[in-house]
Amino acid sequence: MERGGGGDVAAGDGAAARINRGMVARLAASDEPLGCERAPAGSQLDPLEPALRRLLVEGAKIKARRVTEILRDEYGRAGLVDVVKRRLRRLRPPRVLSATLPEDQDAFPRHRG
Numbered sequence: 001m002e003r004g005g006g007g008d009v010a011a012g013d014g015a016a017a018r019i020n021r022g023m024v025a026r027l028a029a030s031d032e033p034l035g036c037e038r039a040p041a042g043s044q045l046d047p048l049e050p051a052l053r054r055l056l057v058e059g060a061k062i063k064a065r066r067v068t069e070i071l072r073d074e075y076g077r078a079g080l081v082d083v084v085k086r087r088l089r090r091l092r093p094p095r096v097l098s099a100t101l102p103e104d105q106d107a108f109p110r111h112r113g
Contacts, residue, residue, distance in 0.1 A: 045087050048075055052084075056091060064088055 027034065045052065048071060055067055064085035071077040071084065 043083070043087070044077065044079060045083065048077060049087075049091075051075065052087060052091060056088070060092075 051071070051074075052067065055062055055070065064081050067088065068079070068081045068084045071079070
């Protein structure tokens with residue numbers, strides 16, 4: 001087995017990734033998946049979500065740029081419009097496209113073949 005100069009390293013050795021042999025042995029013996037057990041950090045907008053919901057109720061068509069201005073002026077949040085835009089997209093109800101035809105269907109001629 002070579003170390004360093006680009007040679008092959010035996011699988012499980014840990015030398016390629018510079019992992020301690022004891023750590024390799026513990027990971028190999030463990031049934032637990034690898035990974036961090038830290039909780040997600042969350043967003044700066046999480047504490048402001050009630051205010052966002054209130055703004056959406058008061059003005060359903062309010063734009064993300066205006067919401068960002070309100071959050072900056074009233075709550076002291078300095079952040080990006082895109083972050084607010086993504087959160088508003090999640091909070092707004094989904095759009096429902098109408099599948100109704102106009103009353104005067106002849107106003108829209110269709111090809112009949």
